[in-house]
């Protein structure tokens with residue numbers, strides 16, 4: 433706007449005045465570059481900035497069907513050329529472990545996603561669906577016919593306080609998947625990715641983080657298998673990589689990303705050598721040429737709390753050939769630093785973006801931020817704590 437006004441003024445004055453104004457304009461120091469607000473080419477996607485909406489479960493998809501109120505929620509957080517990752521979305525009827533999380537395995541769900549995706553596209557956003565299976569982080573109440581949740585193991589998970597700090601989640605002992613059943617689960621991810629394309633998404637993020645099914649195969653604290661999906665690092669990564677391959681073959685590797693949290697140990701899902709695990713995964717991912725790898729910071733070892741740690745994602749960032757996204761406890765300042773120092777290409781923001789629908793604008797202006805309200809993260813209201821966080825104006 434300021435440039436436009438100056439241009440109008442210049443057009444209305446005589447030549448000598450024009451010269452004086454342009455000298456004055458030239459003398460102004462250039463606006464400082466804000467690294468997070470610089471463009472980035474992510475495969476075939478031209479991103480206009482590097483601030484990504486992290487996947488955020490909101491538990492407002494009643495009966496596992498996305499609801500019309502999500503149109504406003506996501507479109508509020510959309511900018512032209514900005515990347516958004518939708519909340520974790522179940523790949524099948526065995527994938528759920530929380531109330532009212534969305535799915536993408538039925539045509540009703542696919543149809544319900546369409547207007548939400550359209551809302552993002554109408555504002556020029558790029559929208560990926562995060563496809564998910566919780567594995568043993570579930571109980572019989574969420575499972576078809578009250579069956580046991582499936583996992584890499586039959587080791588049960590001890591009851592845990594939910595991240596709202598109040599509810600205690602109870603888990604049923606899981607049933608260890610037989611080797612011959614694993615291709616069916618891989619296929620569920622493939623079909624979910626196909627459905628995501630049908631719904632209009634630009635791509636999918638395979639949820640390989642946070643102690644859910646894929647992580648239950650990756651990590652040696654949980655995976656106690658003796659078949660070709662357990663034991664060695666190569667064997668533990670096989671399930672994740674078969675999903676990457678199947679999904680890439682279905683929709684094209686240029687539309688596939690993955691989220692990993694090698695250092696986290698949520699859901700009693702830790703690894704004795706997270707650095708080796710992270711490196712093995714990114715080196716293997718390079719063979720498939722997927723478009724991005726999204727990693728959660730080692731400081732987010734436990735849910736939502738930052739810890740001091742000597743570990744870093746830098747070796748994985750350096751080893752990965754595609755776009756690298758980091759997440760976990762980022763502020764405006766350290767997001768800018770991460771980009772400026774080439775620690776990452778993009779930075780995903782969770783809680784700050786949840787509470788600040790216009791986060792990129794606020795970062796641009798270095799404006800104050802709304803505070804998030806943890807109490808309404810997972811309530812079912814379609815407005816409160818969801819679409820009622822104020823914009824700057």
Ligand SMILES: Cc1cc2nc3c(=O)[nH]c(=O)nc-3n(C[C@H](O)[C@H](O)[C@H](O)COP(=O)(O)O)c2cc1C
Nearest residue numbers: 486487488489519520759760761762781782783809
């Ligand atoms: C309310 C809430 C819901 C979340 N849901 C998901 C999810 O569906 N999928 C996922 O991979 N991570 C999920 N996370 C983790 C966030 O994507 C992010 O990694 C985490 O909040 C740390 O980033 P932040 O410090 O910017 O919030 C969730 C976090 C919160 C607070």
